[in-house]
Amino acid sequence: MGSLGRDAPLEEVLVGGLERRRIVIVDYDPRWADRYGQERKRVGTALGSAALQIEHIGSTAVPGLAAKPIVDLLVIQDDAADEKATTAALAQAGYELRVREPGHLMFRTPARDVHVHVRQESDPEIARHLAFRERLRTSAADRDAYERLKRELATRDWPDMNAYADAKGCLIEEILRHAAEG
Numbered sequence: 001m002g003s004l005g006r007d008a009p010l011e012e013v014l015v016g017g018l019e020r021r022r023i024v025i026v027d028y029d030p031r032w033a034d035r036y037g038q039e040r041k042r043v044g045t046a047l048g049s050a051a052l053q054i055e056h057i058g059s060t061a062v063p064g065l066a067a068k069p070i071v072d073l074l075v076i077q078d079d080a081a082d083e084k085a086t087t088a089a090l091a092q093a094g095y096e097l098r099v100r101e102p103g104h105l106m107f108r109t110p111a112r113d114v115h116v117h118v119r120q121e122s123d124p125e126i127a128r129h130l131a132f133r134e135r136l137r138t139s140a141a142d143r144d145a146y147e148r149l150k151r152e153l154a155t156r157d158w159p160d161m162n163a164y165a166d167a168k169g170c171l172i173e174e175i176l177r178h179a180a181e182g
Helices: 031-050 083-092 125-138 140-153 161-167 169-181
Strands: 051-057 071-077 096-101 104-108 114-120
Touching: 031 051, 031 071, 031 083, 031 114, 051 125, 071 125, 083 096, 083 104, 083 114, 114 125, 125 140, 125 169, 140 169, 161 169
Parallel strands: 071 114
Antiparallel strands: 051 071, 096 104, 104 114
């Protein structure tokens, strides 16, 4: 989600390297909530009690917000969770590891239409993701500003989806300030 959660250079955290992909923003689709429910069940079954909480995050979690048609899940695990066991369980469930960095793993479906972010429960990025989602759900002005920026950025050519995400960073930080201010 842009400036949320990445400290290391991409070359160090991306499994498989950079991928040039066209960014496509589509109008909100209420079926995204259903897809989240399906994937939540799939991830929950794969991880069992290791998944303390599973949340729908990202733009597809915000009714009315246009988005890339990629459903994002946030899995919160105990700080002592075993990374190898998590990776094996999600691979067995059909997810592919894409990002490996301290405290954060990201898996995706082969179709690249679902991203599963796994974070340790002490990670402060969890609160930022949830605050951002809630602010977009409750503030039409911030939601509209975010959508306008996403649509404008989608018209550009990006070397990797992460560059597009990073370009949203300043607005994300502004929206998070609004969320903190109430």
